Amino acid sequence: MISxxxxxxxxxxxxxxxxxxxxxxxxxxxxxLAPKALKADKDFPLRVPRPFVDRIKKGDWKDPLLxxxxxxxxxxDYTPGFSTDPLAERQAIAAPGLIHKYHGxxxxxxxxSCAIHCRYCFRRHFPYQENKPGTAQWKQALDYIRQDxxxxxxxxxxxDPLLAPDxxxxxxxxxxxxxxxxxxxxxxxxxPIVIPQRITTxxxxxLTTSRxxxxxxxxxxxxxxxxxxxxxxxxxxxxxxxxxxxxSVLLRQINDRVDTLIELSEALFSVGVLPxxxxxxxxxxxxxxxxxxxxxxxxxxxQLRSKLPGYMVPKLVKEQAGKSSKTxx
Ligand code: SF4
Numbered sequence: 001m002i003s004x005x006x007x008x009x010x011x012x013x014x015x016x017x018x019x020x021x022x023x024x025x026x027x028x029x030x031x032x033l034a035p036k037a038l039k040a041d042k043d044f045p046l047r048v049p050r051p052f053v054d055r056i057k058k059g060d061w062k063d064p065l066l067x068x069x070x071x072x073x074x075x076x077d078y079t080p081g082f083s084t085d086p087l088a089e090r091q092a093i094a095a096p097g098l099i100h101k102y103h104g105x106x107x108x109x110x111x112x113s114c115a116i117h118c119r120y121c122f123r124r125h126f127p128y129q130e131n132k133p134g135t136a137q138w139k140q141a142l143d144y145i146r147q148d149x150x151x152x153x154x155x156x157x158x159x160d161p162l163l164a165p166d167x168x169x170x171x172x173x174x175x176x177x178x179x180x181x182x183x184x185x186x187x188x189x190x191x192p193i194v195i196p197q198r199i200t201t202x203x204x205x206x207l208t209t210s211r212x213x214x215x216x217x218x219x220x221x222x223x224x225x226x227x228x229x230x231x232x233x234x235x236x237x238x239x240x241x242x243x244x245x246x247x248s249v250l251l252r253q254i255n256d257r258v259d260t261l262i263e264l265s266e267a268l269f270s271v272g273v274l275p276x277x278x279x280x281x282x283x284x285x286x287x288x289x290x291x292x293x294x295x296x297x298x299x300x301x302x303q304l305r306s307k308l309p310g311y312m313v314p315k316l317v318k319e320q321a322g323k324s325s326k327t328x329x
Pocket of ligand 1 (some may be wrong): 118190
């Protein structure tokens with residue numbers, strides 16, 4: 001039975017694995033065989049919570065969940081076309097912690113950290129120091145939103161916004177709900193997947209009791225990420241009327257096979273989540289080894305279409321700096 005109090009997820013957060021040696025021991029991997037790699041850990045340290053580690057197959061260097069979190073030497077290679085700000089987000093910063101790229105919605109950085117460090121993350125070089133979230137920074141961001149009546153939706157992002165305490169998020173949502181032209185609150189989070197105990201009663205309360213329509217967009221890349229505890233957390237969200245969608249990133253050696261993508265869509269739908277987007281990798285420095293070519297991605301989506309009902313086929317998209325929306329492929 002999942003505890004619905006805050007203490008359990010905070011314990012899991014404190015207890016996250018931050019040492020490659022500990023990870024190897026837990027997974028019964030021979031540290032001596034570790035790809036030399038672990039140098040990459042310095043710039044973007046290894047971090048992975050134990051509930052996620054529990055879903056990694058022991059003794060398997062190629063486990064698709066392990067590959068998402070294991071620092072590798074390839075991260076240090078220079079690859080032309082891969083940069084530290086692939087989406088030119090710095091140019092879209094409208095106020096500290098507020099990114100305004102697309103019509104009608106803005107992205108508010110609610111926290112600067114994550115429970116897990118995904119090696120392909122497009123924000124691994126984001127200047128969080130200059131965009132530090134916090135109540136003192138909200139004022140400018142909220143003023144900006146208040147003045148632009150075309151904004152209907154606020155997306156809480158990060159880092160992972162659910163890493164912030166419930167009291168802080170409840171206060172933020174209260175202030176957002178006071179802005180009359182806002183209609184929707186969207187949360188982009190990986191926490192219900194990596195520490196499903198994060199979906200507490202307190203979290204459900206602030207998420208579902210304001211006048212804003214709540215949407216949670218999960219980030220799950222492989223069917224093995226969904227276990228019973230994850231399914232239970234999603235069930236709690238659905239029971240409280242939250243729309244739950246998923247976005248995945250297409251990743252080399254992790255989910256770049258049609259069978260794997262079918263399993264992912266089936267697993268998501270079986271727990272009530274619609275597969276919404278399949279993103280091509282954002283071309284961030286350090287992640288080139290995860291890249292899947294567009295032509296391969298198109299072939300995969302074609303095969304998915306021929307094997308799944310349309311509602312289980314995610315939209316294949318890429319994000320391009322300066323465009324007014326994601327680009328369908
Ligand atoms: S949870 Fe999201 S923001 Fe955090 S490291 Fe992973 S991909 Fe990046």
